[in-house]
Amino acid sequence: MTTLGGGCADGGDGSGPGSVPRSVRAQDDLLKSAESALVRRCLTERQIPTRSVGDDGQGRGVAPQREFPYGIDDPGWAARHGFGIPVERGSREPGVSASEEQQRLSDALFGTGRRELSTRTATGLVVQANSDGCLAEAQRVLYGDLGRWFRTEVTVNNLAAAAHRRVTQDPVYRAALARWSHCVAPVQEADTPGELRSAWQRRARGLAPREATALQQRYAVTEARCVRRTDLARTGARLEKRYAAELRAEYADVIAEHRQLRDHGLRYAVRHGL
Structure with a gap:
């Protein structure tokens, strides 16, 4: 990655102050931070409170994040965390509908009215979004061309899902899945790991939390x-x-365009101290 300044101290990832980070993770963090700063600036200009922006509440009392796209393959993890699905512990208060303030924030963030941005992904899904919200405005400023950024970002981010779909339709995978289904049948009949989770959820509805947890762990193991x-x-x-x-080759032009727009965003973020 070309840096924007020379003779600076190393920033820990091969870059220094005033330069674009070299690692992809650091670049992702910079773009996320820059986008957040621009969104907050836009919301402030529209006189929308920003205190709740960026607080997703994740990581509280849930199982450690692990990706198991083709079924859990770690019996030890399964014995400790089951499927990683939290079990309800007692009744909850009835949900409170979104307040006017929350609705104002959502409208300001994501826009309203007809969705002007639209693209079709590699899986055939049509994704649409508004262009008049603060998120769109931040991306327009950061990447220089909102339409191109939306199209390439959605397409590139969907390639992993497209690869996963092709795997699940492959005869070799389907044969392995059939063997897996036969293997779990003595405990619970299920054609896929997703069906096994659904079966647990159905049975867990009438169980106490401790029993539901034990059943989840049994199914997961x-x-x-x-x-x-x-x-x-x-x-x-x-x-x-x-x-x-194969998908990277098929979408090489879109990936290159997306990388070009990311580079634009990185340079903009560094140049403006975001």
Whole structure:
């Protein structure tokens, strides 16, 4: 990545003050921070309170985040965390409808009216968004061309889902999945790991939290042992690597355009101290 300044101290990721970070993670953090700063500036100009922006409340009392796209393959993790789905502990107060202030914030962030931005992903999904909200305004300023950014960002971010879909339709994966289904059948009949989770949720509705947790762990351990036994996760990962490479080749022009827009955003963020 070309830096914007020379002779600066190293910033820990190979860059210094006034330069674009070299690592992808640091670049992602910079773009997220810059976008957030521009959104807050826009909201302030529109006299919208910003105290709740960026507070997603994640990471409180939930299982450690692990990705298991083709079934849990770690029996030890499954024994401790089950599927990683929180179990309800007692009744909750009835939900309170969104306040006028929250609605104002949502409208200001994401815009209102007809959705002017639209693109179709590699999975065939049509994604649309407004262009008059503060998020769109921040992206317009940061990347220089909102329409191009929306199209390429949505497309590139969907490629992993497209690769996953191709894997699940592959005959080799389907054969491994059939073996997995036969393996879990003595505990619970299910054609896919998703169906096994749904079966647990149905049975857990009438159970006490401790019993529901124990049942979740039992099902999850069964899933994991059968994933190991049938090589389901490794089969999925191997196929995904191939399909991801195919999709990168198919969408090479869009990926290059997306990278160009990211570079524009990084340079803008550094130049303006965001």
